[in-house]
Amino acid sequence: MHSFIHFIMGPMVWISFMIFFFGVIFRFLKMFKLINEKEIFIYTYMSLKYSFRSIFAWLIPFLPVSTRKSPVFYSISYIFHLLLFLVPVCLLSHVLLIEESVQWSWFAFNDSVSDTLTLVIIFSLIFFMVRRIVVPEVKFLTKPSDFIFILIVGLPFVTGFLAFHQFFAYRWLVIAHVLSGELMLILIPFTRFSHMFMAPFTRAYTGSEFGSVRHAKDW
Amino acid sequence: MQDKDTLTTNAKDVIDEGVEKGLSRLTPEKISKVINQVLTKETGARFKAYVETCMRCGLCADACSIFLSNDRDPRFSPAAKVKQTILEMIKKKGKVSKLFLKDAVRIAHAECNVCKRCSMYCPFGIDIAYMMLLVRRICHKLEITPLYIQDTVNSHSATMNQMWVKEDEWIDTLQWQEEDAREEFKDLRIPLDKDGADIMYSVIAPEPKFQAGLIYQAAVIMHAAGLNWTMPSTPGWDNSNMAMFTGDFEISGRIAKAHYEAAAKLHVNKIVMGECGHAFRSVYDVGNRWIGWTMPPVKLVHAIDFYHDLLTSGRIKIKEKYKKTVTLHDPCNVSRGRGLHEKAREIVNILCESFIEMTPNREHNYCCGAGGGVINCGPPWKNTRMVNNREKKEQLERTGAKVLIAPCHNCHSGLEDIIEYYGVEMEVKFFGDIIYEVMEKEIYQKRRLK
Amino acid sequence: MKLKQCIFIMMILLFVTAFSAYSKEDIPTADNSAFKHPQRPAAVFDHDEHNEKANLEDDCSYCHHVYENKKLIKDESSEGSSCSECHPLKSSLKNAIPLRTAFHKRCKECHFKSDKGPVLCGECHVKKAR
Numbered sequence: 001m002h003s004f005i006h007f008i009m010g011p012m013v014w015i016s017f018m019i020f021f022f023g024v025i026f027r028f029l030k031m032f033k034l035i036n037e038k039e040i041f042i043y044t045y046m047s048l049k050y051s052f053r054s055i056f057a058w059l060i061p062f063l064p065v066s067t068r069k070s071p072v073f074y075s076i077s078y079i080f081h082l083l084l085f086l087v088p089v090c091l092l093s094h095v096l097l098i099e100e101s102v103q104w105s106w107f108a109f110n111d112s113v114s115d116t117l118t119l120v121i122i123f124s125l126i127f128f129m130v131r132r133i134v135v136p137e138v139k140f141l142t143k144p145s146d147f148i149f150i151l152i153v154g155l156p157f158v159t160g161f162l163a164f165h166q167f168f169a170y171r172w173l174v175i176a177h178v179l180s181g182e183l184m185l186i187l188i189p190f191t192r193f194s195h196m197f198m199a200p201f202t203r204a205y206t207g208s209e210f211g212s213v214r215h216a217k218d219w
Numbered sequence: 220m221q222d223k224d225t226l227t228t229n230a231k232d233v234i235d236e237g238v239e240k241g242l243s244r245l246t247p248e249k250i251s252k253v254i255n256q257v258l259t260k261e262t263g264a265r266f267k268a269y270v271e272t273c274m275r276c277g278l279c280a281d282a283c284s285i286f287l288s289n290d291r292d293p294r295f296s297p298a299a300k301v302k303q304t305i306l307e308m309i310k311k312k313g314k315v316s317k318l319f320l321k322d323a324v325r326i327a328h329a330e331c332n333v334c335k336r337c338s339m340y341c342p343f344g345i346d347i348a349y350m351m352l353l354v355r356r357i358c359h360k361l362e363i364t365p366l367y368i369q370d371t372v373n374s375h376s377a378t379m380n381q382m383w384v385k386e387d388e389w390i391d392t393l394q395w396q397e398e399d400a401r402e403e404f405k406d407l408r409i410p411l412d413k414d415g416a417d418i419m420y421s422v423i424a425p426e427p428k429f430q431a432g433l434i435y436q437a438a439v440i441m442h443a444a445g446l447n448w449t450m451p452s453t454p455g456w457d458n459s460n461m462a463m464f465t466g467d468f469e470i471s472g473r474i475a476k477a478h479y480e481a482a483a484k485l486h487v488n489k490i491v492m493g494e495c496g497h498a499f500r501s502v503y504d505v506g507n508r509w510i511g512w513t514m515p516p517v518k519l520v521h522a523i524d525f526y527h528d529l530l531t532s533g534r535i536k537i538k539e540k541y542k543k544t545v546t547l548h549d550p551c552n553v554s555r556g557r558g559l560h561e562k563a564r565e566i567v568n569i570l571c572e573s574f575i576e577m578t579p580n581r582e583h584n585y586c587c588g589a590g591g592g593v594i595n596c597g598p599p600w601k602n603t604r605m606v607n608n609r610e611k612k613e614q615l616e617r618t619g620a621k622v623l624i625a626p627c628h629n630c631h632s633g634l635e636d637i638i639e640y641y642g643v644e645m646e647v648k649f650f651g652d653i654i655y656e657v658m659e660k661e662i663y664q665k666r667r668l669k
Numbered sequence: 670m671k672l673k674q675c676i677f678i679m680m681i682l683l684f685v686t687a688f689s690a691y692s693k694e695d696i697p698t699a700d701n702s703a704f705k706h707p708q709r710p711a712a713v714f715d716h717d718e719h720n721e722k723a724n725l726e727d728d729c730s731y732c733h734h735v736y737e738n739k740k741l742i743k744d745e746s747s748e749g750s751s752c753s754e755c756h757p758l759k760s761s762l763k764n765a766i767p768l769r770t771a772f773h774k775r776c777k778e779c780h781f782k783s784d785k786g787p788v789l790c791g792e793c794h795v796k797k798a799r
Contacts, residue, residue, distance in 0.1 A: 002784040031264050038263030044513050058342060065583055066340040069281045077276075092708060093790055100770055100777075111708045137286070138277035140293030141302060146275060166791045174789045198272045199343040205265065206344030213504060213514070215558030216582045218339050 005171075008178045009097070016182040023189025024197055031201075047208040054207020055200055057219040064219035073131065080124035084153070087117045088181070091160075111164070118161045125154045149192060155180035230325060230603040235596070237366030238324050242317045245361060250320065253360045254313035258305075262353065269345045270309065273298060279347065282340035284585040285330055288609035295607075297337040297347040300326050304354045320363060327354035328365050329600045330607065333464070333591035334551040339582065348591075356466030364465045367597025371461040374424075376470050379454035379477050381461055382424035390452050392427040396435045400442070403660060407442045409434070412485060413449035419487040420450050421478065423459035423495050423628055436655040437493060440526075444534040445663040448491075455481025458492050459628075460501030464592030468509050475506020482517045489518035491525045494649045496552035496627035497590060504556060521553050523626050526650055527562040530569045536659040541571040545653075546620035548577065548634060549584035550627035558582075563626060563650075570653050575620045585611050587625065589633020605640045608633070612641045623647045696795070703753035703768060709794035712772070713787075723783075732775060 035042050057063055067074040088094060092108040099105040109117070129150050132142045159177035163170060187193055210218035258266075280286050280296035289295045294303065304323045308315055315323075333348040341347075358364050364372070374383045384392075390411065397409040410416065420441065426433050441448045450456060455477040462470035479502070482490050492498060499521050507515045520528075529535040547567055554560040560581040567574050579585065588608035593600070615623065615637065623638075623645045625631045634647050698711035720726050730746035736755070747755075756768040766774070776793065780786035787793050 002781050002788060005788055006781050031268065034264035034267065039265055041508065041513075042265065054344065064339075064342075065579075066278055066282070066342070069340070070278060073276075073278075096769070096773070100773055135277065137280040137291060137293040137296045137299070138275070140296070141275035141277055141298050143275070163791060166796045170791050171789060174791070192271065192274060195272045195274055195343065198268050202268050202272055203342075203344040206338050206346060210339075210555075214556050216555050218344060218582075 005175065008175065008182070010101070012178075012182055016185045020185045020188055023186075024194075027189050027194060027197070042205065045208050045213065046205065047212045050208045050211025051204030052207075053211055054218055055203055057207075057217070058203060066219070076124050076127055080121060080128075083117050083121050083124075087114055087121060088156075090114070115161070115164060118157050118164075121157050122154060122161065125150050125157075145192075152180070152184050152187065156184060229606075230329070231322070233325065233329075233599050233603060235324075235365045235599045237369050238321060238363050241361065241363030242321060245317060245320070245363070247314065250315060250317075250361065251313035254308050254315070254357055257353065257357050257360060258309060258313070261356065265346075266350070266353070269347075269350060270306070272343055273301070273345055274343075275302075276342075279337040279341050279345075282337040284336075284588065284610040285332070285607040288607050288611070295330060297331075300331055301347055301350050305350050308357070320358070320361065323354055324358050324363055324365065327351045327358065328368070328596055329593060329603055331591065332551070332586040332588065332593055334586035335555055336551070336583070336586065339555070352464075352466060354466075355464065356468070359466035364467075365596040365600065367599075368461055368465055368592050368595040371595055372465050372467050372470060375457075375460070375462055375474055379474065380424040380457035381459045382428040384424050384427055384457075386453070389427055389456065392431050393434065393450060393452075396431055396438060400435050400438050403439060404442050404662070407438060409438050410449045411452045413447075415486045416447050416449035417488050418446055418448040419482045419485055419490045420448055420493070421456055421458040421481075421490055421498075422493045423498050424457045425459075425628060426493065433493065433649065433651060436651045439660070440529070440535065440651065440654060440658070443658065443660065443662055444529050446534075449485060449487065451481040451485060453481065458490075458498040458502055459495065460498060460506060461592060461595055463501050463505050464497070464595070471501070471506055472509035475502050476510050478502055478506070479516050487517075489520055491520045492522060494522040494626040494628065494631075494651060496550035496556070497592075497629050500552040500556050504552075521557065521559060522650065523553060523559045523563050523566065526654060527566050530566060530654075534663045535654065536661075537570065537657050538659050539657060541622075541653050541657050543571075543621040544573040544575055544619075545571045545622040545624055545648075546575045546577050546615075546618040547580075548587060548615075548623060548625040548627075548630055549581055550625065550630045551584070551586050551590055553627065554584060555582045560584075566650060567624065570650075570657055575618045577614060577618050579614075585614055587611060587627070587630035587633035588637065589629050590627075594629060594633050594636070601636070604633075605636065608637050609641075612637050612643060615643055615645060621646065624650060624653065626650050699772070700751070703751070703758070705758075709790070710796060712776070712793035713795050714793070723779075723785075 061074070061078055062068055062071070087109075090107055090109050091114050092111055095105060095108040129147065132138050132146060132150075156177055159173050159180060162168075163173040163177050167173075184193070188196060207218055210216050275298060277296060277298065279298050280291070280293075283295065283297050286292070286295040286297070293299055304326055307319065308323075331348070331351040333351055335346065335348045338344050338346045338348065355364070371381045374381055378384065380389075393409045393411065397407065400407045400409075418441075420437060422434060422437075457474075458478055460471055460474045462468070462474060478490070490502070492502070499519070503515055503519050503521075507513075526535075530537075545567060547563060549555075549560045549563065554563075564574075577584065588604060588611045593604055596604075611634075615634070621644075623634060625634050625647055626649060631647055631649065637643065638645050638647065696713050697715040699714040701707050701711040725731055729748050730744060733746045733748045735742045735745045735747045752771060753768050755764055756766055756771040757764060758768055760767045760770075776786070777788055780788050
């Protein structure tokens with residue numbers, strides 16, 4: 001048992017990060033290969049200035065008209081994505097584990113703060129799930145896999161929350177927590193989660209076209 | 220609810236002979252061959268990224284006036300159109316039924332104006348118009364393009380203009396307008412093929428066909444402004460391009476090329492085009508790319524830009540401002556497509572006394588509902604188009620203006636249809652109409668220059 | 670019906686196990702008084718019971734070690750002094766291993782090696798019953 005725990009909390013973490021990291025690189029290489037083969041013109045139209053103009057405009061809450069049309073969804077989505085990074089990265093237990101293994105250390109939230117923020121993440125996911133069922137235009141677009149994605153994202157947070165409060169089966173919850181976190185990390189490059197690194201590029205291309213060719217805003 | 224169902228069944232019941240006959244010719248092998256050829260050979264990283272990155276969040280829905288016009292029927296949201304067409308083709312590896320294709324033609328040709336408004340509402344900037352044009356490309360290769368728009372493409376292909384205008388007809392029309400305009404200006408000319416002129420003026424084929432008065436007005440404006448201009452007598456004078464909207468990129472490229480070549484032959488400095496949006500998109504943004512030009516090889520000036528220059532430089536002077544309250548429709552292809560909306564507003568304020576803004580406006584304006592080749596699909600699709608334009612009608616009504624300025628031919632015709640169909644009390648005008656009405660009819664003298 | 674029953678039984682089991690785990694009273698813990706604002710409850714630790722189980726009764730210096738110039742001095746032990754006397758709260762030039770890390774490593778490394786004892790956060794820092 002101890003060696004299994006040691007494996008999933010030690011080497012497996014690094015393996016997952018490597019798969020994530022090399023997966024992303026692989027996806028990028030594939031994308032650039034495809035661009036070079038068929039759409040070399042993309043480089044011609046890509047403009048650094050307008051790419052960043054578009055990306056930054058879309059990072060400012062409620063600047064894009066679209067964000068003002070669905071304020072509730074946007075606010076929740078914005079906060080969710082922010083916390084999705086912040087909470088795991090700045091969780092005291094994670095920071096400690098990393099400090100103890102490689103002597104790097106950085107800012108960590110108080111446990112009570114992380115606890116509340118985790119609840120925010122879980123409720124955001126529930127909101128997304130309900131939205132997929134309740135809002136007709138979203139329901140029409142929703143596939144079963146969309147719920148699986150929500151589940152995969154939710155699992156590490158739910159198990160982490162339960163484990164922190166030590167409600168039951170502590171050891172199993174931690175194991176589930178670690179494994180589900182690693183699963184999500186591994187899946188990012190190869191599934192729709194890849195919007196994490198692809199979205200800036202699609203945004204940048206549209207931003208470039210709108211900016212340098214069409215002389216118009218795209219938000 | 221019942222209304223909604225009848226509407227959609229109506230749309231499904233539309234009989235378009237081009238589509239029907241095309242479908243009857245198809246075999247399952249041909250269908251899957253063509254679809255796979257387009258999907259694998261003609262798409263690349265962009266398409267892959269769009270398909271794989273969309274999170275199906277549905278935010279694009281609110282961008283689409285057709286979705287809004289259909290009581291937010293989920294089938295009309297931009298992403299839903301992708302789901303019902305190209306995603307299904309990918310999923311089934313091209314093995315789709317004729318019934319599916321009939322729906323795909325309807326969705327891509329009649330229920331999307333390829334106005335690109337949705338790419339401004341998608342957080343990832345996914346270009347759904349591009350994917351709808353890809354569906355149209357497939358339809359073109361399967362030869363199931365709607366009849367009327369296919370006819371305009373055939374005309375392009377045979378005559379290099381959209382309306383089967385013959386060469387002598389074209390020259391005759393120009394001379395006829397020149398003759399008429401001489402009653403206002405003694406020495407007015409519509410110079411044909413004048414080598415080394417500053418400006419080549421180009422129009423879309425419907426102008427000589429049935430709106431010759433617009434050429435008259437343009438000639439008067441050119442003459443009064445004292446410009447060195449010309450029009451080509453040979454093919455290449457028509458800047459319109461319906462092939463761009465049917466996915467017939469080969470012909471689309473030929474049309475744009477003929478246009479640039481006409482300008483090159485005449486050694487002009489720039490092409491000034493009449494008030495047309497899709498034509499501008501063709502020669503400024505799309506056609507040039509197909510024939511290998513990052514940006515157009517000749518300087519292209521849209522009428523809005525041109526009039527703005529004439530009015531602010533004082534080449535055209537205003538006698539008296541236009542009295543009626545006006546509102547302005549921003550054509551997608553020159554606002555979202557070229558950012559000319561601010562200049563358009565400045566022109567309105569120079570020309571007119573009272574101006575009411577339409578909301579949404581500028582880059583966010585709704586399409587007229589006719590754009591993207593939708594109006595060109597002709598009579599079979601007119602009723603469904605009118606239903607899909609309800610949101611636009613409401614937008615027009617909210618302004619309460621008497622006159623609607625639409626600096627685009629497509630928009631002009633589409634908006635007139637809406638006004639007639641819904642009984643909106645409004646008059647649609649071009650900028651040219653108003654300038655012609657309020658301008659000083661005297662020839663500009665270079666007084667300020669020594 | 671069946672699903673609802675299952676959920677109900679699971680809920681009951683959940684609560685029973687959750688509270689039964691904390692029914693022990695006065696669990697002896699390690700001394701955490703050196704930490705100013707401890708975020709977790711002090712680690713469960715019964716010195717004598719632990720040493721009995723771990724066979725460490727004769728070898729105090731295994732945990733109560735003495736380092737001089739970064740070298741372990743064999744057979745010398747530091748029972749009389751508290752850990753925080755050498756291990757500061759934050760790592761310094763004098764001692765690179767801060768107190769918190771020292772505690773964690775001391776316990777976990779041994780437990781992993783011997784395949785015995787608690788290794789996960791909550792297995793030592795047990796939340797007290799309310």
